[in-house]
Amino acid sequence: MSIQSDQSDQQTHPLDDLLRKDRIPHIWCPGCGIGTAFSACLYAIKSSKLDLDHVSMVSGIGCSGRGAGYINLDSFHTTHGRAIPFATGLKLANPDLTVVVFSGDGDLFAIGGNHFIHAARRNMDLTVICVNNLNYGMTGGQVAATTPHLAKTTTTPAGNPETPFNLPLLAYASGATYVARWTILHTRDLTESIGEAIQKKGFSFIEVLAPCPVNYGRRNKLKPLDVLRIYQEKSIIKHFASPSELHLDLEKGITLGKFVDQDKPTWLDMYYKTTRKKS
Amino acid sequence: MELWRIPLDRDHIQTMQGVVYILDERCKGCGYCIEFCPKKVLGVSKHFNRKGYHPPIVKHQTECVNCHFCEIICPEFAIYSKPLSVTESQNPQVTV
Ligand code: SF4
């Protein structure tokens, strides 16, 4: 047996064709989980067998919002919180497109929260991937709508007095047809789930837990490897768990899995049915 | 890999062998690949890359089972694995 080290392709990562290589290394900090979530998304797109000329990615503002700038497909980096309305317009103007929204918790659920619930209510045919790093990373680690109770951030030095959103419950209650949650350590399940969500007709939502070592981690004494060990030790995979039981508590345990997978007519189906009746 | 029980069919199950490639200049030294490789193939290198991080090095090449986990956990697109090519002439029993 001999190792055929093929020098010619030695420096070609399997995802290089989907990356804007001139912009790599990306801006994400060492140990930041966004890169792994993004990689899972690229693998899912790559193995989907879709015509890549008809796939596009939309991001908002924030660390995760940089995603759209690294994918070598048609992609859009929109204004803060407006990834979903932009993606909605894109989809309605060209219903043949597969539109993936890749953004962070602050962008999608704080400033863009209203857009999220209405796109889910309308069952807009989009796939929304939310990298949840539990704080506002890019602006310096302030408390977010997803920061766990009692966690320390720059704006809550004594601990967060508030209760965070339960994102899968919010997505389900608003009308999403596909809801899942994974961590970056469960990257195989995550990739499979993104693949399913892309194929699914209707509003699909996937929450990805990812460490932000530089801001959230530093203030809560969590090194990146420790966070991944927590993901390994404290997570329970429970498909179709009731969304109301999915509050995030890293101490008690994190429930992961696919929670909702249902079929409903999309906004476009309903629109055509209602307004373009054959006489 | 840490096994808490030895599989009964262990001696006649064929595992794949892989070769792992590292793109040193992309690495930011997070250590995820080293920590989570199921076969502990990788270790921390002593040398620095241009940005000052320690990329992983391959310590036990023959142990690699081409599971791709290092490749998919890496946030930096800096490591990947490929199946080891078997040259038929050197190993005629192996047929494709
Ligand atoms: S600030 Fe946090 S979320 Fe942003 S790139 Fe750095 S580690 Fe990642």
Ligand code: SF4
């Ligand atoms: S492919 Fe799997 S066994 Fe080989 S180095 Fe990577 S993680 Fe380890």
Ligand code: SF4
């Ligand atoms: S996972 Fe990637 S970035 Fe982290 S140490 Fe390994 S090769 Fe480097």
